[in-house]
Amino acid sequence: MKNIEYFITLSDIIKKKVTEDPENSYTATLIKDIELLTKKVGEEAIELIISTLANDKENVKKEAADLIYHLMVLLEKNDLNIDDICAELIIRHGVSGHDEKKSRK
Numbered sequence: 516m517k518n519i520e521y522f523i524t525l526s527d528i529i530k531k532k533v534t535e536d537p538e539n540s541y542t543a544t545l546i547k548d549i550e551l552l553t554k555k556v557g558e559e560a561i562e563l564i565i566s567t568l569a570n571d572k573e574n575v576k577k578e579a580a581d582l583i584y585h586l587m588v589l590l591e592k593n594d595l596n597i598d599d600i601c602a603e604l605i606i607r608h609g610v611s612g613h614d615e616k617k618s619r620k
Contacts, residue, residue, distance in 0.1 A: 522597045525584070529591045545588045552592060556585045 532542035545552040559582040566574040590596055 522587075525587055526591070526596045529588055530596075533591060542588055545585070546592055549592065552585070552589055556582070556589055559585050 529542055532540045533546050535543045537544040537547055545555065559578060563575065563578040563582050566578050587597065590600065
């Protein structure tokens with residue numbers, strides 16, 4: 516499996532875990548508790564920033580993985596997936612980041 520293909524696999528795993536018992540599935544626990552889920556996304560983002568500022572490459576890798584997982588669960592909670600995000604990025608390709616920010620409501 517190519518690395519990029521794993522995002523599709525992970526999306527599928529997350530989608531299946533949504534219906535599981537939260538007692539047996541961390542993913543199901545997150546999906547059913549939006550406050551916990553959003554706190555975890557924020558926590559992982561902060562931990563990634565701290566690791567980056569500390570030049571701790573190994574921990575950056577681990578925290579980035581944690582953030583991506585929690586972000587993908589958050590996407591599922593919002594009926595979105597990695598394909599939706601890729602489509603948005605494709606739309607933005609070639610557009611200045613400054614211009615894109617100005618165009619938001």
